[in-house]
Amino acid sequence: MGSHGIKDRVAIIGMGCTRFAEHFDKGADELLVEAANEAFTSAGLDKDTVDAYWVGTAQSGMSGMTLSKPLELHDKPVTRVENMCATGAEALRQAAYAVASGAYDTAMAIGVEKVKDSGYQGLNAFPIPNDGTPRTLTAAAMFSMVVPAYADKYGVDPAELRRALARIASKNHYNGARNPRAQFRKETSVEQITAMPPVAGVLSVFDCAGVADGSAAAIVCRAEDAGRFTDRPVFVKALSLVAGNGRPLADPAYDYTTFPEIVACAADAYAQAGLTDPRRQLAMAEVHDCFTPTELVLMEDLGFCERGTAWKEVLAGAFDLHGDLPINPDGGLKSFGHPVGASGLRMLFECFVQLRGEAPPERQVDVSRGLALTHNLGGYPGEMVSFVSIVGTDGGR
Amino acid sequence: MRGILSHAGYLPYRRLDRAGIAAVAGTGGGRGTRTASSYDEDTTTMGVEAARLALRAAPGFSPAALVFSTTRPAYADKTNATAIHAALRLDPGVVAADQCGAVRSAVVSLRGALLSSEAVLVVAADERTGLPGGPDEAGGGDGASALAVGDDTDGPVLAEFLGSASATEEFLDRWRAPGEQRPRVWEERFGEGRYTALGEQAWEAALKRSGLEAGDVAHLIVTGTHTRAVATVARRLAGAAAVADELLTSVGQTGAAHPGLLFASVLDTAPPNRVIALVSLADGADVCFFRTTEALASFVPARPVATQVAGGGPLSYGKFLAWKGLLTVEPPRRPEPARVSASAAARRTPWKFGFVGSRSSDTGDIALPPAVAGAGGPLEDLPMADTQGRVATFTVDRLAYSPSPPVVFAVVDFDGGGRLPVELTDVDPDGIAIGDRVEMTFRRLSSADGIHNYFWKARPVRG
Numbered sequence: 001m002g003s004h005g006i007k008d009r010v011a012i013i014g015m016g017c018t019r020f021a022e023h024f025d026k027g028a029d030e031l032l033v034e035a036a037n038e039a040f041t042s043a044g045l046d047k048d049t050v051d052a053y054w055v056g057t058a059q060s061g062m063s064g065m066t067l068s069k070p071l072e073l074h075d076k077p078v079t080r081v082e083n084m085c086a087t088g089a090e091a092l093r094q095a096a097y098a099v100a101s102g103a104y105d106t107a108m109a110i111g112v113e114k115v116k117d118s119g120y121q122g123l124n125a126f127p128i129p130n131d132g133t134p135r136t137l138t139a140a141a142m143f144s145m146v147v148p149a150y151a152d153k154y155g156v157d158p159a160e161l162r163r164a165l166a167r168i169a170s171k172n173h174y175n176g177a178r179n180p181r182a183q184f185r186k187e188t189s190v191e192q193i194t195a196m197p198p199v200a201g202v203l204s205v206f207d208c209a210g211v212a213d214g215s216a217a218a219i220v221c222r223a224e225d226a227g228r229f230t231d232r233p234v235f236v237k238a239l240s241l242v243a244g245n246g247r248p249l250a251d252p253a254y255d256y257t258t259f260p261e262i263v264a265c266a267a268d269a270y271a272q273a274g275l276t277d278p279r280r281q282l283a284m285a286e287v288h289d290c291f292t293p294t295e296l297v298l299m300e301d302l303g304f305c306e307r308g309t310a311w312k313e314v315l316a317g318a319f320d321l322h323g324d325l326p327i328n329p330d331g332g333l334k335s336f337g338h339p340v341g342a343s344g345l346r347m348l349f350e351c352f353v354q355l356r357g358e359a360p361p362e363r364q365v366d367v368s369r370g371l372a373l374t375h376n377l378g379g380y381p382g383e384m385v386s387f388v389s390i391v392g393t394d395g396g397r
Numbered sequence: 398m399r400g401i402l403s404h405a406g407y408l409p410y411r412r413l414d415r416a417g418i419a420a421v422a423g424t425g426g427g428r429g430t431r432t433a434s435s436y437d438e439d440t441t442t443m444g445v446e447a448a449r450l451a452l453r454a455a456p457g458f459s460p461a462a463l464v465f466s467t468t469r470p471a472y473a474d475k476t477n478a479t480a481i482h483a484a485l486r487l488d489p490g491v492v493a494a495d496q497c498g499a500v501r502s503a504v505v506s507l508r509g510a511l512l513s514s515e516a517v518l519v520v521a522a523d524e525r526t527g528l529p530g531g532p533d534e535a536g537g538g539d540g541a542s543a544l545a546v547g548d549d550t551d552g553p554v555l556a557e558f559l560g561s562a563s564a565t566e567e568f569l570d571r572w573r574a575p576g577e578q579r580p581r582v583w584e585e586r587f588g589e590g591r592y593t594a595l596g597e598q599a600w601e602a603a604l605k606r607s608g609l610e611a612g613d614v615a616h617l618i619v620t621g622t623h624t625r626a627v628a629t630v631a632r633r634l635a636g637a638a639a640v641a642d643e644l645l646t647s648v649g650q651t652g653a654a655h656p657g658l659l660f661a662s663v664l665d666t667a668p669p670n671r672v673i674a675l676v677s678l679a680d681g682a683d684v685c686f687f688r689t690t691e692a693l694a695s696f697v698p699a700r701p702v703a704t705q706v707a708g709g710g711p712l713s714y715g716k717f718l719a720w721k722g723l724l725t726v727e728p729p730r731r732p733e734p735a736r737v738s739a740s741a742a743a744r745r746t747p748w749k750f751g752f753v754g755s756r757s758s759d760t761g762d763i764a765l766p767p768a769v770a771g772a773g774g775p776l777e778d779l780p781m782a783d784t785q786g787r788v789a790t791f792t793v794d795r796l797a798y799s800p801s802p803p804v805v806f807a808v809v810d811f812d813g814g815g816r817l818p819v820e821l822t823d824v825d826p827d828g829i830a831i832g833d834r835v836e837m838t839f840r841r842l843s844s845a846d847g848i849h850n851y852f853w854k855a856r857p858v859r860g
Contacts, residue, residue: 121730122796129738131745132850133766135818136734141794144820145808147832151791219439250764256790258809326752356533359657382818 003240004273008396009097010362011233012218014043017349019094019181020214027116028215029070035215036071036110043106043219043229047071050219051104052099055089056111056371057219057341063110067110077224084378085288085389086241086345087111088216093239093387096306097218100328105225107333110217113339114168123211123338125261139290140208142380149256162202164311165292166193168186169206171314172289175321176335178363183212183337207292212337216345218352221393227349232356237371238390240265249382256329259392261386262301262377270303279304279325280389281367284354286347288377289332299327302388326365340378344387347374355393360374370394399511401556402458404661405450406646406702407443407522408648409434412825415535421714422530426703431647433712434539437840438802439823439853440467441477441523443654444769445484445806445839447541448520450699452485458545458552460518462492464510466653467522470495471841471849473575480851481520483750484839487779501679503653507544508683511558516547523652526721528579536624538649542657553692556664556673558685560607564599565681566591571622578723585625592626592718593633595682596626600634600674601821613809614686616636616663619749620655621678627773638674649705662702671696678703679842708859710825720772720801730815731798736846752837752853754815763815779815781837785858786811793826800843809835809855823856834858 018031026034032055032260055067055075064078078083083090088111095107113119115123123137135142151161170190178184186394188206194202226233242265248254263276266278275281287302289295299310304325305318319327330336333343341356351372353359407656411433418426434443441739444465452458464484482493499808503521510517522541527533530684548554570588572597573580582588604611619631631640641663643650651658656677663673667689675685718724747753747765755767759774769775783823791807807829820827822840835855842850 118732120732121729124732127735129735131742131749132734132737133745133749133807133852135820137794137804137818139797141792141804141806144792144794145790152831169577198793199795199796242649249818250762250816252789252814254812254816295552356555372812396530 140200176331207334403455431649562602719808
C-alpha cells in the first residue's frame with residue numbers, strides 16, 4: 001500500500017483552546033480569534049509569520065474567509081475543510097502535509113463550530129436537497145443499537161452493561177470537573193446516570209455528548225525547525241483517515257459491535273507510528289465519546305483491549321484518569337460538548353499539554369511512555385469517517 | 398364475459414373505541430370501534446395498500462388504466478393516482494387518473510370500468526371524520542378498496558357483470574367545503590325520502606337491464622353516508638337476499654372506499670353462481686348486478702377483509718385527535734424536515750415509490766437503496782416491496798423529529814438477502830423484538846412546503 005506516513009517529520013509547536021460552552025455572547029469570529037491568539041502566543045509567532053492556514057468547520061462558515069476575515073490576514077492561503085466530526089483533525093492533517101512537503105514553513109490548523117445560534121435542540125445538520133428517503137434518526141438512536149448487540153454477542157447482563165456505560169460517562173465527568181475549559185464541570189455518579197430516563201434506546205441524555213460552541217488551534221512546522229520555537233515540541237507520528245463506504249449498513253453480517261472504519265484506520269496509524277501494542281505503548285488517548293457505547297466499542301476497535309472485554313476493563317477502572325491507560329483525561333466530548341470543527345483539535349490540545357507535563361496537577365497523567373493518540377469519528381455505525389493521530393515527545397532522530 | 402378479476406379491502410391498523418369519546422368531547426361516541434388511519438397514512442397510501450393486495454392475489458392482471466377516487470385527495474391540481482401507479486410499478490403506458498372529490502365518484506368509476514372494454518384497476522380510499530363529539534367522527538371510518546375489472550382475456554372472471562342503472566338527482570343531503578374538516582348534513586328525513594325513491598328507481602331499471610328478477614339476488618350490499626336511508630332501502634329491497642354487514646360497528650362508514658370494501662368482503666366468502674347486488678346511495682343511486690363464477694372458488698384473497706376487521710390495535714382518543722389535526726400537540730424543538738427535492742426524487746422514483754433496490758449481477762450483493770451505476774459491476778433492478786424480513790436489531794428514538802414521536806426504528810434483514818435500517822410503523826415502542834417478522838408498507842413520512850414525502854416503512858406481519 002502507498003500510505004507511508006510522515007513519522008517524526010512534523011512537530012506541533014504551539015496550541016490554543018477556548019473554553020467550550022453555550023457561548024451566546026460569542027460568535028464563530030470571536031472564538032476563532034481567541035483560539036488563534038492563544039496558539040500564536042504558545043508558539044511565539046503571529047498571524048503574519050504563520051505561512052498557511054487550514055480552518056475546519058462543518059457548518060459555521062464557508063471558504064477560507066471564515067478565518068481570514070476575523071483574523072484580518074494579509075494575502076494568506078486559507079482553506080476551509082470539512083470531514084464531519086473529523087473536521088478539526090482534517091485541518092491538522094492538511095497543515096502537517098503542507099509543512100512536510102516543504103511548501104510552507106509554518107502552518108496553523110484551527111477548528112471552530114458555532115452550534116448555539118440555531119435555537120434548536122441537539123446537533124442538526126442542514127440537509128442537502130434529496131429525494132426524502134434518507135434516514136432521519138438521531139445519531140444517539142443509531143449508536144444506541146450497539147448496546148443490545150454487544151450484550152447479546154458477548155453474553156453481558158444488560159444491567160451490568162448499563163452500569164459500564166454509565167461508568168464511562170461518570171469517568172469523563174470526573175475528568176471534566178478538573179478542567180476549567182470544559183462545558184460541564186460537575187462530577188456525576190453511576191447511580192445518577194442510570195436513574196435517568198431513556199431518550200434513545202437505553203441511552204439517557206447523560207450517555208450523550210452535549211452541545212457547545214468552541215474553537216481550538218495548533219501550529220505546526222517541520223521537525224528540524226521545531227527547536228526555534230519551543231524546547232518541548234510534540235512530534236506527529238501518524239495521521240490516518242478512512243472514509244467508509246456504507247456497505248456495513250447493507251451487510252447482514254454486520255453486527256453493530258464494531259466500527260470497521262476505526263479498525264482499518266487504527267491499523268494504518270499504528271503501522272505509520274511503528275506501534276505494536278498500543279495498550280502498553282500509549283500514555284493516554286483522546287477518543288470520540290459522542291455516546292457511551294461508542295467509547296466502549298472504541299476501546300476494542302483501537303486495540304486497547306480484547307473483543308468483548310471492554311465493559312469489564314471499564315468497570316475495573318483501567319481507563320480512569322490514573323488507570324492503566326487514561327482515556328479522555330480532559331473530560332472528553334461528554335464534558336466539552338461537540339463543536340464539530342473544534343473537537344479533533346481540542347483532543348490534540350490535551351495531548352500537547354499532558355505530554356509536555358503542563359496539565360494542572362489534579363489532571364496530569366503519567367506520560368513516561370511519551371506517546372498519545374487522538375481519535376475522531378463522524379457518521380453512524382456502518383457509515384463513518386475515522387481519523388487517528390499519534391503524537392509523541394521523542395523526535396526519533 | 399366481463400367483470401371483477403380481483404378484489405381487496407385495506408383497513409388501517411388502529412382502532413378508536415367509540416366509548417372513549419364522550420368523556421373527552423363531552424358528547425358523542427357510541428359502541429364498537431372505528432378504524433383510524435395512522436399519522437403516516439393518507440388516502441393515497443391506503444389506496445396503494447389495497448391495490449397491492451388486489452394485484453398480489455391476481456399477479457397476471459395487467460391494467461391499461463388505474464382510476465382513483467376519494468373525498469380527501471392528498472393533492473389538489475396534482476394527480477394522486479400517479480403516486481399509486483409508481484408504487485405499483487406499472488408500465489408508463491398505463492393511464493393513472495383521479496376521480497376525486499365526491500363519495501359517489503368511486504362507484505361511478507367502477508361503473509365506467511365495467512362498461513369499458515379495458516382492464517382497469519379501480520382504487521378507492523377515504524378518511525372520514527367530523528368535529529369532536531359529532532356523528533361523523535363516531536360513525537366514520539378510514540379504509541381503502543381495490544377492484545380489478547376486465548374480461549376473461551385479462552384473467553379468470555370471479556364475478557360477471559350483469560348490468561347496472563343509475564338515478565341521478567341534484568339535492569342537498571351532505572356537503573363540505575374543500576379543505577374543511579367538518580362535513581355538514583341537511584335534516585335526515587329529507588335525505589331518507591330522496592334516497593329511498595332514487596334507490597327503488599335505479600333498482601328496477603337495473604333489474605330490467607340485467608334480465609333479472611328481484612328474487613334472483615342472493616347477496617344485497619347497500620352502502621351510503623346516510624345511515625337511515627341505507628337501512629330503509631336495504632329493508633325494502635332485500636327480499637330473501639342476505640344483506641351484507643356494513644361493518645359500521647367495527648370499521649365505520651368509509652365513504653368513497655365503502656362500496657368496494659363491502660363488495661370485497663362479500664366476494665371473500667361468497668359461493669359461486671350467486672347474484673350480488675351493489676347499491677350505492679350518494680347524490681343519486683347506482684345499482685350494479687354481478688354473478689359469482691366457479692373461478693371464485695379457487696381465488697385466494699391476499700388478505701381477507703374479515704381478517705383485517707378482526708385484527709387491529711387500540712388508539713387513544715387524544716392521539717386520534719392529534720393525528721386528525723384536531724389537536725395541535727407541541728412539537729419537539731428540532732428543525733422540521735426540509736421539503737423533498739422534485740428532481741432528486743424523480744431520479745429515484747423506482748426506489749422512493751416502488752422500493753426497488755439493486756442486485757449485483759456479478760456478486761449477488763443486494764443494495765437498498767440501489768447502488769450507483771458505474772461504481773462497481775453490472776446491476777439488476779430488484780423489486781423488494783413484497784419481500785418480508787426479520788428484525789435484526791431495533792431502537793426507540795425519543796429525540797428525532799416525527800409527526801408522532803417516538804420513532805421506532807429497526808435494522809431489517811430481508812428474506813433472500815438485503816438489509817435496510819428503516820422506520821417501523823403500526824407498532825408500539827414496547828411491541829417490537831429481535832426476530833419479529835416485518836413487511837413493507839407505503840407511507841407518507843412527512844410534508845413540507847405542501848409536498849408530501851412518500852416512502853416505505855416496515856410493520857409487523859400480522860396475517
